[in-house]
Amino acid sequence: MCGSPDHLRRARAVGACDGDLQRHGGAGSCARLARDKCDDWGLRSCEAVGRDAANSVHKRGEDFTKARRFRAHSGHSRLQHRHQLLRRVLAVGARPSNPEDMLQLGVPTNTLTYIAAVGACERSDRWEQSLKLLAAMRGEGFRHHGVTHGLAISACGKANQFRHVMDLLAEMRCYGVRTEVPTYNLALGACAKCGQWMAALQILQEMRDRARNPDLDSYNALFNACDAGKQWAKSLELLGLMRKEGICPEAVTYSAVMAGCAKGQRWVEALELLEEMKGAGMHPDLRAYNAAVSACADGHPWELVLKILEEMRLKGFSPSATSYSALLCACEKGQRWAETLRLLNELPPTLQKDFTMYSASIKSLTPTGKWAEASRLLADMRKQGIRPDVSIYNETLDACRRGYQWKQAVKLMAEMLEDDNNVEPDLRSCNIAVSTCESCKRWAEALSILAAMRILRVQPDFSTYASVITACGHGRQWPQALQILAELQQCSWLCQNNRYCELAGR
Numbered sequence: 001m002c003g004s005p006d007h008l009r010r011a012r013a014v015g016a017c018d019g020d021l022q023r024h025g026g027a028g029s030c031a032r033l034a035r036d037k038c039d040d041w042g043l044r045s046c047e048a049v050g051r052d053a054a055n056s057v058h059k060r061g062e063d064f065t066k067a068r069r070f071r072a073h074s075g076h077s078r079l080q081h082r083h084q085l086l087r088r089v090l091a092v093g094a095r096p097s098n099p100e101d102m103l104q105l106g107v108p109t110n111t112l113t114y115i116a117a118v119g120a121c122e123r124s125d126r127w128e129q130s131l132k133l134l135a136a137m138r139g140e141g142f143r144h145h146g147v148t149h150g151l152a153i154s155a156c157g158k159a160n161q162f163r164h165v166m167d168l169l170a171e172m173r174c175y176g177v178r179t180e181v182p183t184y185n186l187a188l189g190a191c192a193k194c195g196q197w198m199a200a201l202q203i204l205q206e207m208r209d210r211a212r213n214p215d216l217d218s219y220n221a222l223f224n225a226c227d228a229g230k231q232w233a234k235s236l237e238l239l240g241l242m243r244k245e246g247i248c249p250e251a252v253t254y255s256a257v258m259a260g261c262a263k264g265q266r267w268v269e270a271l272e273l274l275e276e277m278k279g280a281g282m283h284p285d286l287r288a289y290n291a292a293v294s295a296c297a298d299g300h301p302w303e304l305v306l307k308i309l310e311e312m313r314l315k316g317f318s319p320s321a322t323s324y325s326a327l328l329c330a331c332e333k334g335q336r337w338a339e340t341l342r343l344l345n346e347l348p349p350t351l352q353k354d355f356t357m358y359s360a361s362i363k364s365l366t367p368t369g370k371w372a373e374a375s376r377l378l379a380d381m382r383k384q385g386i387r388p389d390v391s392i393y394n395e396t397l398d399a400c401r402r403g404y405q406w407k408q409a410v411k412l413m414a415e416m417l418e419d420d421n422n423v424e425p426d427l428r429s430c431n432i433a434v435s436t437c438e439s440c441k442r443w444a445e446a447l448s449i450l451a452a453m454r455i456l457r458v459q460p461d462f463s464t465y466a467s468v469i470t471a472c473g474h475g476r477q478w479p480q481a482l483q484i485l486a487e488l489q490q491c492s493w494l495c496q497n498n499r500y501c502e503l504a505g506r
Contacts (some may be wrong), residue, residue, distance in 0.1 A: 111142050118151045127155040131164065144175045150183040157190035165190040166199065169206075181212050188221035197229030216247055223256035232264035251282045258291035270295035271304065286317050294322060297329035302339070305330045321351050328360035337364040341373065355386055359395075366395045369402030375412075390416070390423050397432040406440040409433045413449065424456060431463050438467040443475035450484075462488075 114137045121130040130152040137148065149172050156164040165187050172179050184207050191200035200222050207214055214222075219242045226235040235257045242249065249257075254277040261270040274292045277284055284292075289312045296305045305327045312319050319327075324347060331340040344361050347353060358381045365374040374396045381388050393416055400409040413433050416423045425433075430453050437446040446468045453460055465488045472481035 111137075111145055111148075114142065115145065115147050115151070118148045118155075122151040122155040122158075125155065125158055127152075127159045127161055127164070130155040144172070144177045146172070146177050146180065146183065149177060150180070150186065153183060153186045153190070157186050157193070160190070160193050162190050162194040162196055162199070169203070179210065179212070181207070181215055181218065184212060185215070185217045185221055188218060188225065192221050192224035192228060195225070195228035197225040197231050197234065200225035201234075213245075214247075216250065216253070219247065219249075220253055220256060223253060223260065227256055227260040227263065230260070230263045232260040232266050232269070235260040236269065251277065251285055251288070254282065255285055255287040255291060258288055258295070262291040262294035262297075265295060265297065267292075267295040274308075283315075286312075286320070289317060290320055290322050290326075293319075293330075294326040297326040297333075302327075302330040302334040302336055306339075318348070318350070321354055321357075324351065325354060325356040325360070328357050328364075332360040332364040335364065335367060337368055337370065340364040344377075353381075353384060353386075355381075355388075358386065358388070359392055362392060362395045362399075366399045366402070369399055371396070371399040371403035371405045371408060374399040375408060378412075388423065390426055390429060393423060393425070394428050394432060397429060397436070401432050401436040401439065404436070404440055406436045406442050406445060409436040410445055410449075413452075425458065427458055427461060427464075430458055431461070431467070434464055434467040434471070438471040438474070441471065441474040443468075443471040443477050443480070446471040447480060 114133060118130050118133050121127070121133065134148060134152055138144070149168055153165050153168050156168065169179070169187055171177075172183075184203055187203055188200050191197070191203065204214060204218070204222060207218070219238060222238055223235050226232070226238070239249065239253075239257055242253075254273055258270045258273050261267075261273065270292050274284060274288060277288065289308060292308055293305055296302070296308075309319055309323065309327055312323070324343065328340055328343060331337075331343065340361050341364075344353065344357060347357075358377055362374050362377050365371075365377075378388060378392065378396050381392070393412060397409055397412055400406075400412065410433065413425060413429065416425050416429070430449055434446050434449050437443070437449065450460065450464065450468050453464070465484055469481045469484050469488075472478070472484065
């Protein structure tokens with residue numbers, strides 16, 4: 001009877017459990033309060049705890065057979081009230097970490113109460129406590145249960161505890177515990193988070209060996225694992241296998257596969273998947289667009305990248321820093337320095353310029369000898385607090401060489417050695433600077449760079465000596481040229497170069 005006094009009294013007790021939780025010090029006080037108000041049906045029903053855990057499992061999509069069986073036994077009105085009260089206690093924070101805590105709540109320890117306890121740990125991201133509960137469960141002689149292991153795998157997966165996830169799966173195999181597809185999916189998700197694509201493929205094989213057919217969630221987790229492991233070819237192979245099994249990809253599936261193609265710089269495959277996605281009536285999400293743009297970073301279809309970027313804006317997506325970085329890289333590869341500078345200057349104020357953006361922009365200026373623009377970007381990069389590496393300096397030095405700017409080249413060499421910069425020139429840096437001085441007939445500066453190389457312990461190669469000797473020749477500095485040539489003769493491995501005879505004959 002819905003309107004009976006007993007029913008109303010019990011309903012008020014349940015309501016008081018929620019209302020008085022914060023005033024009475026948490027879930028333990030809530031449980032005691034409920035027992036005081038409903039002393040004849042308190043928290044003593046392990047069956048209700050089992051149904052509570054089973055219902056929670058079922059709501060998360062984990063269609064365990066035994067979970068459905070537990071939930072089916074909720075016909076008795078009195079047990080329903082216990083179930084409702086326990087749901088309140090567990091949902092608002094009763095998260096027992098060991099059997100003693102469960103006993104303090106008035107719950108006897110058995111398989112079903114352990115299911116509820118491990119479920120509470122899983123919901124509160126306490127993976128260590130879930131493992132302790134499993135160990136205590138084994139210590140008390142309770143049989144291994146697929147639901148408890150599934151919840152523990154979920155808890156460990158959320159915390160990226162890949163090794164514990166694999167150990168739990170091995171334990172289920174060892175004790176003959178039936179592993180369902182949702183449990184395997186949780187393990188696959190953990191593999192994806194940790195980039196363990198080989199382990200994910202092993203789990204897939206185990207599913208097939210145990211006649212567990214992978215579903216859409218299984219494949220999505222596999223694609224994410226392959227994406228993290230940069231296995232674009234395996235992603236495409238799995239996509240074909242998925243279609244053969246009659247499983248239709250969804251938007252997140254395409255996005256995951258495209259992300260893998262992006263890391264492998266497979267722009268043709270990525271763009272094909274994007275078009276296939278649109279042809280299937282799906283709306284690409286931000287991840288799909290970013291993957292398509294990123295895949296084109298090392299290709300040459302910069303026009304296509306611009307088109308995708310405009311399409312993103314029309315669909316209401318704000319291109320991310322990753323999208324702009326990939327676009328700048330594509331323009332750089334396509335030698336479109338004007339578009340590169342324009343896009344960098346038009347960067348939305350919500351985005352910050354990063355290392356990749358500056359690197360692509362400076363590299364696009366090098367072939368054209370735009371040394372002033374490259375030097376300005378380098379200075380702006382340092383002003384923004386982004387530390388340039390030696391490759392950025394080398395590209396700027398190369399732009400100075402092509403622009404015959406020996407003063408700027410020498411200045412950059414000195415800037416690299418500043419205390420707040422701490423970037424040591426490498427052999428390429430020195431060779432570019434010496435070559436610039438040679439082109440401008442600056443023999444004294446060329447000799448200074450060669451001396452600095454000795455201090456920096458950078459071993460000159462034949463190109464270094466050749467540029468210095470040629471610079472000295474331009475300046476009619478024959479004694480210095482002969483001295484460098486004699487030094488070159490000491491390096492027998494350099495003298496084997498065909499140009500040595502040419503230099504010696506000058």
